[in-house]
């Protein structure tokens with residue numbers, strides 16, 4: 001068909017460079033497992049930080065009482081309360097509220113930020129009633145999900161390394177964020193203390209494990225990506241000085257930093273160089289929602305430059321970084337019509353591109369599919385790598401059900417991505433091990449997970 005010019009050779013090359021055949025996936029999974037071992041041996045020994053969570057007991061279901069959670073990780077924070085009824089009743093009730101953080105607070109001082117949070121939290125606490133009762137003689141306790149880089153020093157303390165994601169609050173780096181929040185709650189006259197500081201993946205794992213104790217891994221595939229899993233304390237060399245003995249703990253892998261053996265293209269390299277963190281988070285930049293649309297846009301820019309795929313003049317809107325977003329790719333890939341009318345209208349509305357020929361619309365779908373397939377299959381290889389590392393402990397001799405709790409908008413909303421991920425896992429695990437592994441979607445489990453970890457680490461427990 002006419003209208004594509006030099007685009008097909010670029011597509012052909014892209015397909016080759018993004019290919020993820022089984023031997024490549026095996027190398028990725030092996031490298032992930034090897035990097036996990038290195039990170040458990042010593043800080044800085046591998047690309048994965050393998051951060052200890054200081055969680056040594058998971059919720060059992062016997063927890064009772066009223067607990068709160070606070071989730072700070074973006075431009076909104078969420079507060080939640082949960083009434084736990086123990087073995088048979090489990091979660092008696094939950095209520096939550098979302099508060100958006102004004103720009104001036106994100107650029108203000110530490111006291112201003114934490115006073116703002118404590119003030120809204122206090123207003124939320126004031127509305128407690130109905131199913132929610134604080135036991136006589138107790139103070140309220142809260143699990144704090146804090147999704148910024150912290151150097152955790154115990155279950156209820158952690159020092160902020162640096163703000164990310166648009167936060168530029170002065171004076172917090174180097175301080176214990178739990179102490180900051182406790183002090184603000186005190187200034188507010190709020191009778192509440194933080195009993196657990198948790199990463200969002202750790203909260204997701206704890207929350208999912210509460211309902212199903214075969215949950216051993218939690219993965220987030222949203223704007224960014226991360227994973228954590230349950231590890232035996234005695235196989236973590238860098239924790240041996242704590243003298244913990246035999247038991248389980250949760251390790252936050254920070255797997256977004258992984259980069260070994262990934263099939264990358266010129267488009268990935270250029271995106272990385274122009275990013276705010278060049279050379280960092282390469283796995284995240286290859287598999288997560290923030291970047292997939294942008295990689296596709298970069299391929300299309302090249303096609304527009306060297307072919308007449310989009311007509312004779314270059315569509316200027318296409319030159320704007322991040323205009324084409326992963327949800328747009330997703331909407332285009334759901335177009336099952338014969339004339340791909342949805343592809344035409346999205347490309348027109350978003351980047352001002354007029355796709356007059358059907359062949360050109362097909363090229364867009366093929367490019368998207370290449371990038372989505374690579375992302376999904378590599379995410380699957382990462383999960384297989386974690387499961388492989390966990391097999392070290394049993395030498396593969398013990399068969400048991402293993403559940404991977406999955407959260408995040410990319411996994412939830414992109415059916416093709418999900419299928420590619422699951423296919424790669426099935427190929428890598430083989431029929432026998434695939435039977436034992438279940439991926440379960442858990443929506444917003446991290447809030448309740450944090451409240452449950454507050455209950456487990458309660459000073460009254």
Ligand code: ADP
Nearest residue numbers: 222223224289290326327330408409410413414
């Ligand atoms: P976050 O990761 O920002 O905490 P989510 O888990 O909700 O939040 O993930 C949001 C991300 O999910 C978006 O950045 C986007 O990449 C992806 N996403 C959201 N909606 C869709 C969709 N309809 N199709 C594909 N991807 C989507």
